[in-house]
Amino acid sequence: MDRLSGKVAVVTGGARGIGRASCLALAREGARVAIADIDFDGAEAVAEEVREAGREALSVGTDVADEASVEVMVAAVVEKFGRLDILHNNAALTAPEPLSRDRGVAEMTVEVWDQTMAVNLRSQMLACKHAVPHMRRAQGGCSIVNMSSGAALKGDKVRTAYGASKAGVHALTMYVATAYGRDGIRANTIVPGLILTEAVAAQVPAAMLDAYKAQLLTPAVGEPSDVANLVVFLASDDSRYITGEAIVIDGGMSCHA
């Protein structure tokens, strides 16, 4: 239960869903956790949960698409905890309204494309940019865990910008892993299939969920804690020989015809 003792983690988009589960899981393993989210009240509520579990926590109101905001996020974490070892780039544009405007390229507006790239991809570059100098100072044992999606691996008629932004995350991860590996910084990508967050459970019709379940190789649909367990593994030295990888967590959905 103490695989992350002494480490400091920041989780973007940590106010709910997978990010919240990861904050709680990282804290359970001994990390001090900063929860960064555009929803400050949500971030503070998760910070309170972490504190109730006996770990130190910090909530930071952050817009990951904005460089000044990301810079403040990293500075606040380092000022509070004195170091930064784990960066989990989890935030993404997931709200139904912007996603509903993300369609095929013939209908794509530059606004939707740019907003999606800024929140999903540029954000992860910016957080790496500002975290890496502090991670270098830690001299080993640092881990960046970037969040992609199964949407990066296959085409679809909708969510073109979302899929393309997530595919960019795979390349970003390999470049970061390559540039800073010898500084003791690993970087990996998590590629989830459908994960039953509260928002997904509320939005996805039951019939669609049943059709999805029928294609899974596992008995149940993944939950936020399944991804959080992988975040902890990739954040910890248990995965010290894994870097630059993209790891699919989708109940076998993408591995069969």
Ligand SMILES: NC(=O)c1ccc[n+]([C@@H]2O[C@H](COP(=O)([O-])OP(=O)(O)OC[C@H]3O[C@@H](n4cnc5c(N)ncnc54)[C@H](O)[C@@H]3O)[C@@H](O)[C@H]2O)c1
């Ligand atoms: N849930 C799934 O089925 C699924 C599947 C594949 C990939 N993912 C990926 O997992 C990650 C988490 O997804 P989720 O389902 O838990 O999402 P969610 O919608 O439950 O949570 C996303 C969080 O990100 C925050 N956020 C949004 N824009 C932000 C910004 N500009 N700055 C800071 N915070 C911002 C939101 O406030 C929210 O707290 C995302 O990267 C998503 O693309 C999720």
